Amino acid sequence: MEIGYTLMCEQRSPRELVQDAVLAERAGFDFAVMSDHFHPWLEAQGHSGYAWAVLGAVAQVTERIPLMTYVTCPTIRYHPAIVAQKAATVSLLSGGRFSLGLGAGENLNEHVVGRGWPQVDVRHEMLAEAVEIIRELFTGRYVTHRGMYFDVEGARLFDAPEGEVPIGIAASGPRSCELAGNLADFLIAIEPRRELVEMFEAGGGEGKPGVAQLPVCWGEDEEECRRLAHEQFAWALGGWKIQSELPNTTNFEAFAASVREEDVAQMIPCGPDPQGIVEGVREFAGAGFRRVALIQIGEQQKEFCSFYERELAGALKEL
Template sequence: MVRIGYTMMTEQADPRSLVEHVVGAEWAGFDFAVCSDHYFPWLASQGHSPHAWTVLGAAAQATERIPLMTYVTCPTFRYHPAVVAQQAATLALLSDGRFRLGLGAGENLNEHVVGGGWPPADVRHQRLEEAVEIIRELFAGGYVNHRGEHFTVESAKLWDRPDRPPPIGIAVSGRQSCELAGRLADLLIATEPRPELVRDFQRAGGQGKPCVGQLPLSYDTDPDAARKRAHDQFRWFAGGWKVNSELPGPSSFEAATQFVRQEDVAASIPCGNRVDAVIEAVRPFADAGFTEVALVQIGGDQQAPYLDWARDELLPALREALP
């Protein structure tokens, strides 16, 4: 069965609401939850961007069973990998082993704030590979000294760490990142249901490992309101990852998406309350070999009705349709 997850979208809700939402997701019966890690929202209309790790710590205490995951953290600019390792170990303890560490090469939108510049993708992947090596070494225990091409670690040690380190996922968008994930990750993370991503990951060493996708939707009993909301807050999604990773701020996304129409957004994002439309949007992920799909309900103030619908209609239908 494809496991269905809930997304804590930090760009569209305040921290208290995010914790309330994931408690509701646990009640609704979602199999897991993921949390975005941003410094800025994609678009100003989303209106939020609290610190993801603080929110996750509160979520770990407020929930009992639902697994948690960063989707995703960049451990190479805004955070040093030694700090990410400490954060992940602490959250694994707070959640009693329910945490998975999702990592990625990042977006200029969030990482430019520390003034380190924004190198090309191949350099970002080199930095990510070195960061993962540091994090895994710290998870293993003992003191770590590292003097690499991109990072230095001086006598670092995790004094509080779980007996079993949290699994590490790596976000992919092309062959280079899939090969990196296949060698270094415990699971694959992607936002597009492209079969070649799973194949390249498996060929590089990811055979038998989980593959986690993500799908936005805009639930509303009024389809017109759903389309309007999706266009207002999620039209950035149409840019594709190669564009989205390069733009530096919400105003850039506003300009880049000024000609995207409501019908363009609705063509790729299920809008309304048709369960069959969501099933057909999730199905390509299942067909491509993804084992998990995290759903994103667009609109921070629309989570309560969505969670009711998910519990009563959507999740039972997905589990029946996608065994």
């Protein structure tokens, strides 16, 4: 089991994220993932810097820790050719430590460029075509593509990646799992559901790893941790059908208003006891995932990294 650290652009400033990456590497995390949003989920989170600029900075201040987007949508806000260029550049800056996590996106982040929000079947078709373009461009050859959703005219990455850039695809149901199994090097998911791994493997992903994410709110005061988790992560209880469709923070605020603190605390380990985090990771391990990135909610990132190095890493290695 590999344990990762989440650089969450929605709750930390760009400068803080770079500093957090250094702390995560020193604490011994096995990898780091970064969200790629235009908006935060809730205004209480308060941030949403440009993930790719931050990744470039992180690549320069770290030496060992693998990096990954969790996740980038390469279809609406970004053209797939631009995603290929960005991913290749970060791979070069990091010395080959970068993996490209992709997904079909959320309305929250993609509608901002005024191109609307397609139905989910169309989004999956767009994602499949985007992956094809990105892989072609990674070869460093000239690419011309006439597709259903995207055109590429004589494009070439003159700074192509020096080695492979693994591509992961986020999945939450049968169609996306099949797409990921067929096109991706690894599965990305946010729920500890064994059936996701099974559908991914049945779609062509047998032998490929799964990467998951677990929000936690560690701190000495459990009551304060519960309050903070409710304030900043109540949106997460809506599930993917809500998360992908609501267009702005106002809508997520309205949904979050109906979520109780105790409901959030049941989903998110809160407080100083590491056992809740261990059990959360164990659920993903039991579902077939072998890499889990932790999201520490709130500002205590330095303290959480110290806790991980001092106590949590050892407890998780027992898995």
